[in-house]
Amino acid sequence: MKFKKIFNDQRVVLTLLTIALFIFFGLRNYAFFNVDFVIYPLLRDGATLTVIGLAQLCVLSIGHLNLAVGRMAAVSALVAGASYQYWGLTLVQGAILGVLAGALLGAITGWIIVKSQVNAFIVTLAMDFALLGLVTFIYVTFTGATAAFTTKPAGMDYWRSKSLADFCLGPICGPKALPMMLIPAIFCLILVSFMFSKTRIGRELLSTGSNLRAAKLSGIPVENRVMTAHIFSGTLAGIGGLMLAYTNGSFTAAIGSQVMLPSFLGPVLGGTLLAGGAVAVLGTFIGTMMTLVIRQGLSVQGIGLETLNIALGLVLLLALSVGQIQKMFTSTKLREKK
């Protein structure tokens, strides 16, 4: 009975599925177990996409979408990059400025939604276009042919290339497969998880997403909570943007341009509801990792571009259907018992 309960948890099923896929790809081609070229980069990219997924999760919790999540990441990277290049700030100082820029953008987005009462889809779509123009304009104006801020503050490469193997307690060092980039991701996972499970703000966000009218009648300041969700989203998008810039090596307009769809994929695969009211924080990490394992697994098999995308789509569809298939089996069994 307890065993059945465990398997009704989507996160457990998703974790087992990810492990199964990982082993399957590894057995098909042993190169997939390579630490340097597969596991380490997978976890590093997974860490970044998880943080961006959490940015999306924050607004999904109230039933909103943030289509500008990638551009918010780009603006944060731009601000941090400019601060390193022109003002000579340290890695941490620039990072703080960048994250604050993300938070400010989130606040502006939330404020527009609250004041205009226009759907978040429209507002964030408009914000995405506006920020695309702004980011491109600033890079071209200030950096000319380079179109990027290329100054690397001390410590930037450390975050890109080092692993927990560089952390030692006496003779025992951490595993080489775990990148340093996992640390900010774990920090964000813990904070977001704590907020939704242990704080009043978290519960109010979920109530707002679950039933706006009921939340209002219960005395929840829903307009404030809309602002809160978008501020968190902007902040996390900012952290994700910095992680992308540190990983890739410079601050460009292209940062975040490809993360909008993955930002939904992780949370939704993990069990977060698009309609709001329920979030899966750890599920976001597991869902993100599963998509990356599938993609890189197929890539290591040497599958071409078209086949790769078809196979990726089919496997994801199957993974998304697992929950539904489980429910079907459960309801059939219940009917049989009756």
Added chain:
Amino acid sequence: MKKSLIASLAAVALLLTGCSSSSDSADSGGEFGAIKVGLVPGGAHPYFQPWKDGGAAAVAEFGIGGTEFNETGEWDQTKHNAAIDALAAQGYNAFGVFGVSPTDINTTFAGLKAKGFAVGSLASCPGGYDIVKEPQKNSADFCLSTDTGKAAYLAATAVIKEMGGKGNLVHLTGNAVDANTIRRMEGVKQAIAETGGKVKLLTTITDIDSDLQSATKAVTDLLAAKGKQINGIVTTAYNPAVAATDGVSSTKLPIKVIAIDDDQKILDAIKSGVISGTVVQNPWGQGYVGSWVLSALGSKKCTMNTPGLYVDSGSFLVTKDNVDTYNDTRQATSKEILAAFQNEYMTCKS
């Protein structure tokens, strides 16, 4: 429930920490047969397709262990890095790479070099500095690419000549924040400046090289709005070139066009006189020469005299006069570039 979840995650962690590297670094032998070259463009684009044939020709001619063309980068630096990693995991030990982001790719090159691989920057050089003056800043062993500014200048000069040295010119090109595009824009502006004001740049349309549909729409809108004012169009990106050829052909406007690259549509349009010509680049030569140089470096047979050296892979004006013979010229130029690497740019063991 939580305990079971933690147990599952612990299992993953155990699996990860228990894994060991199967090929931590490149350990190339002394022969070309031990070298497997990964040719990795930033994503799918017709421009890069001749890399496959160029690489295959090098394998057949020089006995290289093999080449693999991987275009799964999808124009995203993160996915591009993942594509390179996938090849490295499969045992590829030399890489010819087109960087999605010119300012990011040096970081990728440095990572590959640190693992002992031979790395060449093909079709685009790392950005953020002047590669000709400061080759030491290139983390790859060399850069073999079109001099985009020079190619754009060549195209603009040719179209201005066709326009009779006066009139309004339009420039159609790719991503506005790409360093190569900015060099192309400068090349076109230089050719216009040399006319002493007789030719005016009516407009430069950027960001229309992502796909043919958006390029076609931009050209259709342009010709509908300003078709009669335009005397010449110079295109410095593939999709706008095809779209401009189609647009001028269907509207029959008396606009002189110099395109870029050698799509069959463009070649047919040159033969039928719809457009004046095209500037072709040399992706075949990049694949062919690049594969040999990477094998020579990977096998430790040769070393670069100037690490990070930039070499122009060539650009050629094709008109009705040489449309049937330009490919021979291009292949001959590729052999000359290869000879220059062997005799001038590298020092090789006998």
